[in-house]
Amino acid sequence: MFTYQTTVKIHDTDAAGFLFFGDQFKIAHDAYEAFLDAVGFSIQYIIQEEKFLLPIVHAEADYFVPLSVGDRITVQLQIESVSKTSFQILYDFLNDYGKIVGNAKTVHVAVDKNSKKKVSLPDKFVEAIQNF
Amino acid sequence: MFTYQTTVKIHDTDAAGFLFFGDQFKIAHDAYEAFLDAVGFSIQYIIQEEKFLLPIVHAEADYFVPLSVGDRITVQLQIESVSKTSFQILYDFLNDYGKIVGNAKTVHVAVDKNSKKKVSLPDKFVEAIQNF
Amino acid sequence: MFTYQTTVKIHDTDAAGFLFFGDQFKIAHDAYEAFLDAVGFSIQYIIQEEKFLLPIVHAEADYFVPLSVGDRITVQLQIESVSKTSFQILYDFLNDYGKIVGNAKTVHVAVDKNSKKKVSLPDKFVEAIQNF
Amino acid sequence: MFTYQTTVKIHDTDAAGFLFFGDQFKIAHDAYEAFLDAVGFSIQYIIQEEKFLLPIVHAEADYFVPLSVGDRITVQLQIESVSKTSFQILYDFLNDYGKIVGNAKTVHVAVDKNSKKKVSLPDKFVEAIQNF
Numbered sequence: 034m035f036t037y038q039t040t041v042k043i044h045d046t047d048a049a050g051f052l053f054f055g056d057q058f059k060i061a062h063d064a065y066e067a068f069l070d071a072v073g074f075s076i077q078y079i080i081q082e083e084k085f086l087l088p089i090v091h092a093e094a095d096y097f098v099p100l101s102v103g104d105r106i107t108v109q110l111q112i113e114s115v116s117k118t119s120f121q122i123l124y125d126f127l128n129d130y131g132k133i134v135g136n137a138k139t140v141h142v143a144v145d146k147n148s149k150k151k152v153s154l155p156d157k158f159v160e161a162i163q164n165f
Numbered sequence: 166m167f168t169y170q171t172t173v174k175i176h177d178t179d180a181a182g183f184l185f186f187g188d189q190f191k192i193a194h195d196a197y198e199a200f201l202d203a204v205g206f207s208i209q210y211i212i213q214e215e216k217f218l219l220p221i222v223h224a225e226a227d228y229f230v231p232l233s234v235g236d237r238i239t240v241q242l243q244i245e246s247v248s249k250t251s252f253q254i255l256y257d258f259l260n261d262y263g264k265i266v267g268n269a270k271t272v273h274v275a276v277d278k279n280s281k282k283k284v285s286l287p288d289k290f291v292e293a294i295q296n297f
Numbered sequence: 298m299f300t301y302q303t304t305v306k307i308h309d310t311d312a313a314g315f316l317f318f319g320d321q322f323k324i325a326h327d328a329y330e331a332f333l334d335a336v337g338f339s340i341q342y343i344i345q346e347e348k349f350l351l352p353i354v355h356a357e358a359d360y361f362v363p364l365s366v367g368d369r370i371t372v373q374l375q376i377e378s379v380s381k382t383s384f385q386i387l388y389d390f391l392n393d394y395g396k397i398v399g400n401a402k403t404v405h406v407a408v409d410k411n412s413k414k415k416v417s418l419p420d421k422f423v424e425a426i427q428n429f
Numbered sequence: 430m431f432t433y434q435t436t437v438k439i440h441d442t443d444a445a446g447f448l449f450f451g452d453q454f455k456i457a458h459d460a461y462e463a464f465l466d467a468v469g470f471s472i473q474y475i476i477q478e479e480k481f482l483l484p485i486v487h488a489e490a491d492y493f494v495p496l497s498v499g500d501r502i503t504v505q506l507q508i509e510s511v512s513k514t515s516f517q518i519l520y521d522f523l524n525d526y527g528k529i530v531g532n533a534k535t536v537h538v539a540v541d542k543n544s545k546k547k548v549s550l551p552d553k554f555v556e557a558i559q560n561f
Contacts, residue, residue, distance in 0.1 A: 042459050043472050044319060046312035048212055048366050053308045054221040054271070055194060058187035063438050070499070076439055077499035080180055089186040093225035099281065102312050103466070103473035139186070149231065174327050175340055176451060178444035180498050185440045195306050202367070208307055209367035234444050235334070235341035312476055318485040318535070319458065322451035344444055353450040357489035363545065403450070413495065 035071060035165060037064035037108040041100050052100035058092060061124045061137040064108040068122075072161040084146050085155065090119070091140040098134035105129050112162055118143055118151050120162065167203060167297060169196035169240040173232050183231035190224060193256040193269040196240040200254075204293040216278050217287065222251075223272040230266035237261050244294055250275055250283050252294065299335060299429060301328035301372040305364050316364035322356060325388045325401040328372040332386075336425040348410050349419065354383070355404040362398035369393050376426055382407055382415050384426065431467060431561060433460035433504040437496050447495035454488060457520045457533040460504040464518075468557040480542050481551065486515070487536040494530035501525050508558055514539055514547050516558065 045056040066076050079086065100106065106126055113121040124137040143154045177188040198208050211218065232238065238258055245253040256269040275286045309320040330340050343350065364370065370390055377385040388401040407418045441452040462472050475482065496502065502522055509517040520533040539550045 040462075042455075042462060043311045043313065044317045044455050044458065047307045048310035048312070048314050049208075049218055049220070049307070050312050051220070053194075054224055055187050055190035055308060058190060059438075059440050062185075062187065062440065066436075066438060066498075075499050076181075077497060080498070086181055088181070088183070088228065088231060090228050091226070092186055092190075092228075094223070096220065096222050096224075099220060101473060102462075102476070103471050172330075174323075174330060175443045175445065176323050176326065176449045179439045180442035180444070180446050181439065182444050187440060191306075191308050194308065198304075198306060198366075207367050209365060212366070233341060234330075234344070235339050313472075313482055313484070315484070317458075318488055319451050319454035322454060322488075326449075326451065340445075350445055352445070352447070352492065352495060354492050355490070356450055356454075356492075358487070360484065360486050360488075363484060 035064070035068045035110040037067045037110065039063060039106055039108070041102050041104045041106060043102045046102050050099075050101070054094070054096060057094050057096065057100075057126070057135055057137060060106065060108065060126070061094070061139065064110050064124060065122060065139065068110050068162075068165070072165050074158055074161055083155075085143045085152055086146050087141040087143055089139050090142050092138065094135060094137040096135045098128070098132070100128075100134060106134075112165075113138070115154070115159055115163060117153050120154065120159075167196070167200045167242040169199045169242065171195060171238055171240070173234050173236045173238060175234045178234050183233060186226070186228060189226050189228065189232075189258065189267055189269060192238065192240065192258070193226070193271065196242050196256060197254060197271065200242050200294075200297070204297050206290055206293055215287075217275045217284055218278050219273045219275060221271050222274050224270065226267060226269040228267045230260070230264070232260075232266060238266075244297075245270070247286070247291055247295060249285050252286065252291075299328070299332045299374040301331045301374065303327060303370055303372070305366050305368045305370060307366045310366050314363075314365070318358070318360060321358050321360065321364075321390065321399055321401060324370065324372065324390070325358070325403065328374050328388060329386060329403065332374050332426075332429070336429050338422055338425055347419075349407045349416055350410050351405045351407060353403050354406050356402065358399060358401040360399045362392070362396070364392075364398060370398070376429075377402070379418070379423055379427060381417050384418065384423075431460070431464045431506040433463045433506065435459060435502055435504070437498050437500045437502060439498045442498050447497055450490070450492060453490050453492065453496075453522065453531055453533060456502065456504065456522070457490070457535065460506050460520060461518060461535065464506050464558075464561070468561050470554055470557055479551075481539045481548055482542050483537045483539055485535050486538050488534065490531060490533040492531045494524070494528070496524075496530060502530070508561075509534070511550070511555055511559060513549050516550065
């Protein structure tokens, strides 16, 4: 399990007073970027050096407790599954009391950077994310 | 069915070259705000005048075709279901050729503005969204 | 003068209840993108087909009246000046009563897409934005 | 001088490949929120407990070097000036090599939370930000 910590910023909230639901996905992706960096496949490296991209083809989230500006959040990220051409990531969002306040899931596929067609996930990438 | 049209802005895209997945939820919510306005329950009105809020407790989306800056998008919004305390909205995203490039779903509950506890959806609101 | 109309979305606001200041720049850029499209140099075209990019090297904004979700905004865009390698754009933000509620300014330079070095603004581009 | 560190996220970039200019203001405000928290006047506290708000009436930024996803940024924040009803904050953005890649400035005024009219900055707030 990979852990990422952040604080809800005021631009993540809206006039109803709480985190805008779309920004929970943004925070999930921030955690994913930190995870990729930790396993040696930073997004910058993938975009600049690799032949594949990893677009998200499905995303979902549950919201259990409204979050406010200043709330410190721990995101617990784990790989749920990996197949030949795709992988799924789960994110649990915990507040300072260790309570799960929400979750998210993203499903990624590997595509060729030029043709945008599905390709197999490179072995070295699968190894990297599974060995964490 | 309610229809909303927009164009993908460059700040909705990222360095991989396409719409950032989280911003598809933002666009879905833009369509939802336009829908609420059309049925006489604008978000501004709800926030300022009503006793309830309608937080999202679940959201999900599928991404079939990568979207680029400048792409014109039609969002087709429909109420999927309405229960005593919640409702679900579906969004189809179509490109200029009428092809479905993605979709989204949001599940909303009614809560009391002060206590944040679940309450029944006001009849007048249910009528308004169902009569559209 | 080029005119662009939009509505303040809830994700443009924050928990203090009003438009987040950074999102006024986002709206200014939305107007700029619509302007570029109107003069035949859409951002998508520039990114995909041209040899130059037009990064912003300076931006500023004034905020006279707080804006709320649902507020309809008219942006009046005009070219303030054009030099050999740069141009400045002014944006006035008006509410539904025609009152100026804020403004913004962006300064753009032309750079070569590969070297990222300053280059002259292409004549055809200067003509296009000046002839509007 | 107050120091804040962050990393450019992919949603801060756009399809031109670099940080979207508006998101440099967002990062500046993140630094400002961390600063307010450090001096005992967190935004959450101000919004919930105080009688004043501190809206931004002017903002500006310069961009010297394009920033990419993954770039680690240090924001050096300092109070430029404090008057009876307003204050100005300067932000320098440094990359990993200590080079200044951009800056920003925000001008804040104190307003009454209810009337939205200008008020004097509370002494305790002025002390807090000046004594840092």
